[in-house]
Amino acid sequence: MLLGIIGAMNEEVIQLKEVMNLLETKEIGGYNFFKGTLLNKEVVLVECGIGKVNAAICSTLLIQEFKVDKVLFTGVAGGLNPEINIGDIVISTDLVEHDFDCTAFGYDYGVIPRMENSTFKADETLVNLAKRVAANNFGSERVFVGTIVSGDTFVASNDKIKWLRDTFKGECTEMEGAAVAHVCYVLGKPFVIIRSISDKANHDANMNFDEFVKLAAQNSKLIIEGMLKEI
Ligand code: SAH
Numbered sequence: 001m002l003l004g005i006i007g008a009m010n011e012e013v014i015q016l017k018e019v020m021n022l023l024e025t026k027e028i029g030g031y032n033f034f035k036g037t038l039l040n041k042e043v044v045l046v047e048c049g050i051g052k053v054n055a056a057i058c059s060t061l062l063i064q065e066f067k068v069d070k071v072l073f074t075g076v077a078g079g080l081n082p083e084i085n086i087g088d089i090v091i092s093t094d095l096v097e098h099d100f101d102c103t104a105f106g107y108d109y110g111v112i113p114r115m116e117n118s119t120f121k122a123d124e125t126l127v128n129l130a131k132r133v134a135a136n137n138f139g140s141e142r143v144f145v146g147t148i149v150s151g152d153t154f155v156a157s158n159d160k161i162k163w164l165r166d167t168f169k170g171e172c173t174e175m176e177g178a179a180v181a182h183v184c185y186v187l188g189k190p191f192v193i194i195r196s197i198s199d200k201a202n203h204d205a206n207m208n209f210d211e212f213v214k215l216a217a218q219n220s221k222l223i224i225e226g227m228l229k230e231i
Helices: 010-019 052-062 124-138 158-168 175-187 205-230
Strands: 001-009 021-028 031-038 041-047 070-077 089-097 143-152 173-174 191-199
Touching: 001 010, 001 089, 001 158, 010 041, 010 070, 010 205, 021 070, 021 191, 031 052, 031 089, 041 052, 041 205, 052 070, 052 175, 070 089, 070 175, 070 205, 089 124, 089 175, 124 191, 143 175, 173 175, 175 191, 191 205
Parallel strands: 001 041, 001 070, 070 191, 089 143, 143 173
Antiparallel strands: 021 031, 031 041, 070 173, 089 191
16 A cells, blocks of 8 residues: 655655655656655655645645555644644544635635535544544544644634634644645545644744744654554
8 A cells, every 4th residue: 555645844744754764756846756665654755835736736646646545644734723722633524625715606615616525524544543643642632633624825813713613613724635635535535634733823823833833743743653553
């Protein structure tokens, strides 16, 4: 089995790259795909860059070019649920593109017209495995399983938090997960998005992000490693 692992930023993939046994690097369109083994599992690791389009390109390439069987995303996110603190873990049950807005035609926010489905469900087996590994590492009180909302926006306002909670019941927000989920849904691949909280998406979000991004990325990476041992 070949696993695709994606992170958006260098901070989110560097620690995995350092411990993997790198066999080959393939560059496509400026994205570097690292092929090798990690804890004796065959993997392709890629830093996709920030935002939904970058994430969609890399997910598609992982699946079509590298023929990965499953896709895991590791990274950081802004917490929306007030019970979630910096460093806590959110595992996706499903993902929505929160900035999709065709409400002018009577659609709800997040609904993609002419698609059967706009809420992309993660693979239950991967979700349960991620949840168990995360709880073992961090304690179940620090692990949240629920909806992740993605958009091409760094969320840093209480009004936006309220809107995202009221509209989508999002546990956390980030900029890539729903794009990965959308591609995996279209191409029929199981996936899960694992995020550790770097900030609380409020007016301090940019400062908190800079301070906690490394720690949060490390938390998420620990879960990926724990999952690889059991996958
Ligand atoms: N400071 C960075 C930009 C980070 S963008 C730079 O200058 O390069 C934020 C990244 O972290 C995205 O990949 C996104 O997925 C995630 N993220 C963390 N907190 C977020 C928030 N509050 N809103 C949206 N995305 C967030």
